[in-house]
């Protein structure tokens with residue numbers, strides 16, 4: 001599959017997203033910054049990537065996810081928890097960067113900050129009914145099958 005990609009800032013041309021290994025699900029996204037930025041504990045900053053994609057096919061979307069190492073060790077995750085990139089979005093990919101940790105974090109220009117995963121999407125039609133066909137679970141939820 002191919003997805004159109006625009007390089008919105010020439011500095012990103014040498015950092016085009018690529019799969020790090022043959023089995024990678026995600027592509028690292030880098031921070032487009034003029035200089036290092038320090039994000040205080042609790043602070044959220046919208047960080048540019050300098051890239052835009054147009055997925056075009058409504059059967060796909062992309063998710064922006066945290067990088068595990070930054071998230072676990074430094075507390076750098078996403079202010080929206082997960083970013084959803086619609087197939088018709090043509091604007092710049094932006095990373096809502098939340099320092100949920102206890103220490104200030106200095107983000108360096110072009111540092112790998114988050115990752116992008118392309119996923120299949122279905123857009124079902126909704127058929128309004130009065131009753132559902134019976135299922136084993138029925139309406140049980142929120143621990144109804146036990147907690148361990």
Ligand SMILES: O=c1ccn([C@H]2C[C@H](O)[C@@H](COP(=O)(O)OP(=O)(O)OP(=O)(O)O)O2)c(=O)[nH]1
Pocket residue numbers: 064080082083084085086087089092093094095096
């Ligand atoms: O982390 C993110 C999340 C979203 N987007 C872009 C792509 C997405 O297609 C668009 C809209 O995102 P979403 O629908 O989640 O936000 P919204 O608050 O509902 O905005 P809108 O009214 O534009 O749909 O913003 C990003 O660049 N980064």
Ligand SMILES: [Mg+2]
Pocket residue numbers: none
């Ligand atoms: Mg929306």
